[in-house]
Amino acid sequence: MIRAEQTSDKEVLKKVYDIRREVFIDEQNVPEEEEYDQYEDSSYHFVAWDDQVPCGAARWRETADGIKLERFAVIKSRRGKGVGSALVKAVLEHVASLPDTEGKKLYLNAQVSAMPLYAKFDFNPEGERFMECDIEHQKMVR
Template sequence: MQHTTQVSRVTAPADLENVFAIRREVFVVEQNCPPELEWEFEDESTHFLATVDGEPAGACRWRKTDKGYKLERFAVLAKFRGKGVGQELVKAVLADLPTDAAYVYMHAQIQAVPLYEKFNFVKIGDEFEEAGIRHFKMIKNG
């Protein structure tokens, strides 16, 4: 059965509540991230919500930092994983970045590295731990 995945840049309180609920489920409940590390920089971030057939399925955000543009908080609910939601989120975020976004980077969880590599991100430096989870810094190459 074909499903319709849609990703939207969101600002409405109801949409943001869906974004935060997805992140809470994935990061705080599933991955045991401390809640105080999960909720930061919300006001300066640009948030995205992915839906599958109208049902909230995934979320992410980008924000401008002193280094460039950081892609963050990619989260897909367990029942929607493996259905291309993550790819649609990455496409939407990259398409939304300002045209002068020369330096685009992220801290990618190890299991998500292959997804980001499909979009020309490359690992930089050694593996590190963030919120008790193994990550690599990745930068967009071209």
């Protein structure tokens, strides 16, 4: 059974960073200095579990433009099994549960291949596509 939850537990955060390393750095060749940034400590982090196995990660943070969802990663062996959807749902529920986020714009920079996932949650493309770390992205807003 897939479940996703917010975490600040140090041991679980290590697993979150391991998932991001596997997906972004090892698989997609994102430079390590681009993947881990100054926002790690000011973000809310999420982990997805398939039974007891950590298999997905995400985070959100507040920016001058609103609430930015980012760093969604699912390990290759668990893709297509609802992990990404569980993460998006958990992040959106968490954002909605906090009183100071009400009415703020929700947005993300989606890898183009992941746009259908975010569209299921009413995110719509805005602006032109762009390259980030040699991967085509599209800003999406809800």
